[in-house]
């Protein structure tokens with residue numbers, strides 16, 4: 001796709017931003033800042049609570065607004081300031097959840113110039129002196145408004161002394177003062193302050209709500225934006241209306257007429273989905289040369305290696321959703337959906353699961369590596385290598401069908417575990433770990449692991465397992481201690497309710513059954529049973545590669 005349209009390559013060939021119109025340009029995020037609670041997206045529960053509090057005249061002296069960045073905390077704070085100070089078009093109104101927006105206080109607050117509504121950013125005013133200024137001013141009555149309102153953004157940034165100074169005022173606040181605190185990190189706000197605030201948690205805005213909002217804005221701006229582009233922007237905004245509007249702003253500035261999904265993708269560094277799907281196909285087919293060529297090609301086009309890995313992860317996620325029959329993601333193109341459905345029908349959950357883990361690990365390495373491109377190549381080669389290993393289910397099938405399993409493929413764990421295992425002197429596989437415990441004088445722990453535990457993840461020195469029955473309370477601790485004693489390394493041992501393999505005991509039974517079945521299927525054995533219908537297969541030995 002990228003090769004067809006030079007504009008989407010991000011090579012600076014795009015149209016320059018359009019010349020400014022007659023009126024001064026205002027960024028969308030500011031232009032469409034909500035001016036009433038109706039316009040606040042996705043915070044219905046909070047608005048209802050607030051409305052009730054205003055109606056019953058039960059407003060706290062201090063509010064704490066929490067939520068991710070750009071979700072509308074400061075906008076909400078200003079709306080509350082308006083709600084408290086609105087006097088209505090006729091100048092006679094009281095506090096209301098529906099501030100009129102036309103009276104002097106409403107207009108002044110909206111324009112950020114009301115003398116009794118003070119906004120302070122704690123990120124740049126962290127000290128006790130900054131707070132002291134407020135505390136001094138608090139004692140005087142409001143100049144013109146009903147309430148003096150102090151909006152303190154990023155309040156968690158205040159110093160300990162500043163908080164202490166503030167606390168005295170919060171304990172005995174004058175009746176005409178309201179504090180509105182906003183924070184992205186509520187856990188950093190002292191409990192003493194928290195306990196004196198009415199708290200409102202602003203919810204992360206869903207991608208659907210954001211996309212709908214952006215569609216409205218685009219329409220008001222008279223700009224044509226593809227629905228897929230809106231969905232992409234909404235997803236990239238990660239719950240933040242402000243961030244999403246900034247992206248939309250840029251996209252509109254770049255697009256000559258209208259905004260396409262391709263433009264947005266290039267702009268926010270999402271690599272070409274077609275290339276990603278191609279790459280995933282090559283990985284699954286085990287085509288190392290082809291895969292590396294795609295990586296190089298994308299890199300030359302300016303796609304970050306991490307973006308490639310993220311794209312692959314998104315694809316795997318898309319395949320998983322298709323497999324479980326999840327709702328359709330509006331950010332997916334038609335081709336994408338078809339490809340995902342096709343893969344979903346061909347890949348087992350075990351393979352998808354392993355792909356996800358390997359790619360996720362790869363992404364972690366790429367983002368921290370000094371050489372991201374090389375790290376990405378290594379990560380993808382590992383995926384190819386691992387995909388050559390049959391998953392336990394396939395191993396069973398092959399055993400059952402009598403097909404020879406290459407010796408190198410018998411290792412149940414991914415090669416990463418092996419590599420790490422060698423370095424740590426830890427066994428290369430979970431089964432090996434159980435043997436180590438058996439031979440290391442911990443047969444009881446070994447038996448528990450062998451019989452009653454499903455393996456979720458084995459990445460020495462980390463083990464995640466799913467207990468299939470109640471294990472003794474000290475199991476985890478004892479196991480970690482035993483492993484440390486036997487390998488000389490600290491292990492992370494944890495119970496998990498993630499997707500687990502069957503317990504080793506179960507796997508061995510299944511393998512034995514499959515083997516027994518395949519023996520029974522042998523023509524000569526079949527013939528024997530036909531001749532002696534009452535015979536039983538008591539025991540058998542194998543002469544070929546099938547000995548497990």
Ligand SMILES: [Zn+2]
Pocket residue numbers: 085086087088089099100101102103104105106107
């Ligand atoms: Zn008003």
